[in-house]
Amino acid sequence: MNIVVCVKQVPDTATERKLRSDDKTLDRDAADGVINELCEYAVEEALRVKEAHGGEVTVLTMGPSKATETIRKALAMGADKAVHLVDDALHGSDALATSYAMAQALKKIGFDLVILGSESTDARTGLLAAMLAERLGAPQLTLANKVELSGQSITIQRLTDYGYDKVESTLPAVVSVVEKINEPRYPSFKGIMAAKKKQVQTLGIADAEIDAAQVGLAGAWSEVVDFAAAPPRAAGTIVKDEGDGGSRAAEYLASKKFI
Amino acid sequence: MAEILVLVEQVDGEVKKVTLELLTLARSLGSPSAVWAGPGYSADAKARLAEYGADKVYVADSAEIADYVVAPKAELLAQLVGSAAPGAVLVAATAEGKEIAGRLAVKTGSGVITDAVGLGEGFVADQSIFGGGVNVHSRVTRGTPIVAVRPNSTAPVATAGAGAEEQVTVALSDSARAAKIVERVKQEKGARPELAEAAIVVSGGRGVGSAENFALIEKLADTLGAAVGASRAATDAGWYPHQFQVGQTGKTVSPQLYIAAGISGAIQHRAGMQTAKTIVAINKDSEAPIFELADYGIVGDLFKVVPQLTEEIEKRK
Numbered sequence: 001m002n003i004v005v006c007v008k009q010v011p012d013t014a015t016e017r018k019l020r021s022d023d024k025t026l027d028r029d030a031a032d033g034v035i036n037e038l039c040e041y042a043v044e045e046a047l048r049v050k051e052a053h054g055g056e057v058t059v060l061t062m063g064p065s066k067a068t069e070t071i072r073k074a075l076a077m078g079a080d081k082a083v084h085l086v087d088d089a090l091h092g093s094d095a096l097a098t099s100y101a102m103a104q105a106l107k108k109i110g111f112d113l114v115i116l117g118s119e120s121t122d123a124r125t126g127l128l129a130a131m132l133a134e135r136l137g138a139p140q141l142t143l144a145n146k147v148e149l150s151g152q153s154i155t156i157q158r159l160t161d162y163g164y165d166k167v168e169s170t171l172p173a174v175v176s177v178v179e180k181i182n183e184p185r186y187p188s189f190k191g192i193m194a195a196k197k198k199q200v201q202t203l204g205i206a207d208a209e210i211d212a213a214q215v216g217l218a219g220a221w222s223e224v225v226d227f228a229a230a231p232p233r234a235a236g237t238i239v240k241d242e243g244d245g246g247s248r249a250a251e252y253l254a255s256k257k258f259i
Numbered sequence: 260m261a262e263i264l265v266l267v268e269q270v271d272g273e274v275k276k277v278t279l280e281l282l283t284l285a286r287s288l289g290s291p292s293a294v295w296a297g298p299g300y301s302a303d304a305k306a307r308l309a310e311y312g313a314d315k316v317y318v319a320d321s322a323e324i325a326d327y328v329v330a331p332k333a334e335l336l337a338q339l340v341g342s343a344a345p346g347a348v349l350v351a352a353t354a355e356g357k358e359i360a361g362r363l364a365v366k367t368g369s370g371v372i373t374d375a376v377g378l379g380e381g382f383v384a385d386q387s388i389f390g391g392g393v394n395v396h397s398r399v400t401r402g403t404p405i406v407a408v409r410p411n412s413t414a415p416v417a418t419a420g421a422g423a424e425e426q427v428t429v430a431l432s433d434s435a436r437a438a439k440i441v442e443r444v445k446q447e448k449g450a451r452p453e454l455a456e457a458a459i460v461v462s463g464g465r466g467v468g469s470a471e472n473f474a475l476i477e478k479l480a481d482t483l484g485a486a487v488g489a490s491r492a493a494t495d496a497g498w499y500p501h502q503f504q505v506g507q508t509g510k511t512v513s514p515q516l517y518i519a520a521g522i523s524g525a526i527q528h529r530a531g532m533q534t535a536k537t538i539v540a541i542n543k544d545s546e547a548p549i550f551e552l553a554d555y556g557i558v559g560d561l562f563k564v565v566p567q568l569t570e571e572i573e574k575r576k
Contacts, residue, residue, distance in 0.1 A: 130358035134365040139437035163446035221370030225396040241559025246567025
């Protein structure tokens with residue numbers, strides 16, 4: 001079983017995140033880069049599938065050279081090897097361009113199962129898994145909080161507003177996972193040491209047969225027109241409860257016609 | 260006037276509020292065409308869509324469309340984008356709505372904008388990013404603008420549209436039939452509105468202290484006809500089910516009124532609720548960052564304030 005887990009380095013949400021004033025893209029130098037939280041669940045799920053069914057787990061990331069830190073984290077958790085899609089031409093790619101580049105890389109690597117987090121904390125589009133399924137012509141098994149494999153069949157529980165849908169398909173398939181599907185393991189000391197020796201292959205756009213005109217800022221299908229720091233919310237009324245806090249809140253809600 | 264496609268969200272044949280919002284928004288930009296995808300279509304549904312401005316209603320109500328994950332709806336919309344050449348396509352920015360938008364974008368070679376909280380001339384979208392810290396104007400530059408709009412971004416206003424019905428047949432490809440829904444499991448959620456759609460949300464956090472104490476939050480919510488949310492601290496502790504988590508790794512809500520009880524307001528939480536129109540916070544720590552956002556804040560013990568508030572609302576009913 002060839003399992004590819006896609007991971008993304010994102011700016012730490014605990015630090016101030018910014019857009020660059022020059023090209024209006026994410027300022028990746030302004031904040032510390034960390035592995036996107038939902039990607040940790042994806043790595044864990046990939047490792048569990050491997051442990052139960054055998055195979056190999058390959059980490060795939062697209063991002064600048066400093067994204068190797070995120071690759072090492074996934075390798076330290078136990079993934080076998082990694083592919084780093086890195087090229088200046090990819091800078092500024094939007095969701096369409098990213099899905100195109102990632103799909104090209106996945107075709108190059110080959111896969112039975114692709115696993116991703118359902119969204120990233122930076123752009124939060126939640127688009128990539130569905131776009132990859134579309135581009136790869138593979139079944140879309142997304143928003144999974146449970147994954148089960150049996151031979152060439154795969155079944156997931158897909159979270160919905162009313163509960164969940166049980167969805168099945170055959171492999172190869174694209175799976176995205178939600179928070180709490182599992183409890184991601186912490187890398188062990190041994191894992192961290194071993195990760196340093198694992199193979200990380202870098203792919204440029206030519207290696208992955210990516211058309212330069214379809215990626216990067218110039219190849220994007222959408223653009224940021226302008227942006228500005230959100231104006232601070234007007235200072236509210238803060239009162240100390242003197243035994244009548246609930247009543248005063250009710251008065252406020254009534255004044256705003258909520259009750 | 261440009262035709263604007265609006266994908267209808269429905270539950271068991273009943274049109275959801277977000278669709279009425281999207282029709283209202285579409286009317287400000289062109290001539291709205293509602294797109295019904297899946298079984299459950301009825302004269303009532305059509306009347307509802309026309310009441311809120313649908314000049315056209317495309318109906319593709321074969322059961323097959325709902326039998327597979329996302330792809331059939333994207334194929335239907337792609338077919339309509341081809342035949343109607345609309346000015347834009349609007350979908351609700353729910354997890355599934357965004358997935359449909361994503362596949363449609365790939366199919367039609369179009370750009371896509373997600374989580375718009377407004378949409379104006381030239382289909383320039385307003386987005387609120389980085390946990391509400393930055394406001395962005397963005398637009399699609401290639402293909403047909405596909406925009407996923409957050410629920411509660413527009414107040415639905417009834418204005419009759421022509422409601423001309425057009426049946427649509429879509430021949431699903433094999434790849435659209437690849438991920439089959441074999442069972443739908445409905446978990447009990449009672450009479451409360453859906454979290455993402457609710458006009459009012461009452462959320463509890465670490466300060467609530469236990470699963471049992473969430474009854475206080477639920478009672479206040481029920482008095483207001485609100486949905487119940489929870490902070491990550493509360494869901495991580497197992498006090499409330501994870502699917503009700505509001506925040507960065509949970510649901511994003513944008514209600515008219517958000518009441519946060521015992522929630523400090525860390526960035527993780529703010530990312531999920533900062534675009535609420537009115538925010539009321541109850542917390543015993545006067546330094547809690549949630550008070551920076553609050554339109555009205557009460558520094559006090561939620562176990563005293565919340566029951567009193569609930570009782571007072573009951574009295575005023």
